[in-house]
Amino acid sequence: MIEFQALEKRYGTFEAVKPLTLTVRRGEVFGFLGPNGAGKTTTIRMMMGILVPSAGRVLIDGKDCHAEATEVKRRVGYLPDTPIFYDFLRGREILRFVAEMHGYSKTEAAELTARMLAEFALDEAAEEFAVNYSLGMKKKLGLACALIHEPAVLILDEPINGLDPRSSRDVQERLLAEAARGTTIFVSTHLLDMAEKLCDHVGIIHRGSLVATGTMDEVRSAAASTGSLEEVFLKLTDEAGEHAQ
Numbered sequence: 001m002i003e004f005q006a007l008e009k010r011y012g013t014f015e016a017v018k019p020l021t022l023t024v025r026r027g028e029v030f031g032f033l034g035p036n037g038a039g040k041t042t043t044i045r046m047m048m049g050i051l052v053p054s055a056g057r058v059l060i061d062g063k064d065c066h067a068e069a070t071e072v073k074r075r076v077g078y079l080p081d082t083p084i085f086y087d088f089l090r091g092r093e094i095l096r097f098v099a100e101m102h103g104y105s106k107t108e109a110a111e112l113t114a115r116m117l118a119e120f121a122l123d124e125a126a127e128e129f130a131v132n133y134s135l136g137m138k139k140k141l142g143l144a145c146a147l148i149h150e151p152a153v154l155i156l157d158e159p160i161n162g163l164d165p166r167s168s169r170d171v172q173e174r175l176l177a178e179a180a181r182g183t184t185i186f187v188s189t190h191l192l193d194m195a196e197k198l199c200d201h202v203g204i205i206h207r208g209s210l211v212a213t214g215t216m217d218e219v220r221s222a223a224a225s226t227g228s229l230e231e232v233f234l235k236l237t238d239e240a241g242e243h244a245q
């Protein structure tokens with residue numbers, strides 16, 4: 001479903017993402033894990049056609065994320081690391097606008113919006129300007145925008161970063177429900193608890209290189225560890241650091 005083919009990004013001489021080759025299958029929940037500055041957001045921005053790859057390519061459902069970005073956006077729901085909205089549109093207006101951009105009629109868009117507002121418990125804030133939303137509300141509104149067209153693929157950049165425990169649990173439960181429906185999910189995070197709860201496959205990226213990938217068990221055995229994902233993560237990112245020096 002998602003096919004990275006030697007995807008690479010350089011900023012001048014700095015290699016933020018070294019040639020990345022990886023396949024995420026249909027229906028997988030793939031955790032893209034890495035410490036700060038590892039290259040997660042850069043990779044996701046290339047998947048969304050926001051950044052142009054320096055070399056290689058990434059395909060979603062057979063479509064090139066750079067050359068066929070519009071086709072890709074039809075199939076994908078995207079939650080950026082920091083969702084940005086038009087400050088002086090209300091929550092309801094933003095969702096309706098996104099639904100209409102996806103080609104729904106005004107009536108359909110209004111219905112879908114009402115459903116999303118209820119699902120994300122944003123009903124009471126529906127007529128409030130987005131500028132006044134808390135971070136948790138913005139993330140929920142962002143996720144509602146990502147889900148409104150029932151995409152086959154979800155790409156989420158740090159979906160629960162900065163959320164309080166209740167909002168974090170709500171978002172994770174919503175993602176588990178999406179996974180159960182068969183949606184392919186690519187989620188970047190440095191929060192390993194969430195990855196353990198949500199993901200069936202993970203990839204660990206460190207300093208722009210993928211240092212391990214597979215199921216939790218495969219990644220554990222790659223790290224010669226029987227411990228928690230946190231232990232595996234610390235071990236792999238330490239070793240990769242030493243080798244890089």
Ligand SMILES: Nc1ncnc2c1ncn2[C@@H]1O[C@H](COP(=O)(O)OP(=O)(O)OP(=O)(O)O)[C@@H](O)[C@H]1O
Nearest residue numbers: 011014016034035036037038039040041042043190
């Ligand atoms: N426009 C840019 N010019 C130069 N370097 C950049 C640019 N954007 C990102 N970088 C660098 O590329 C590297 C990868 O950044 P990226 O934002 O992809 O990391 P990340 O894994 O998402 O980290 P975080 O968890 O901190 O958001 C970092 O070292 C960052 O400083």
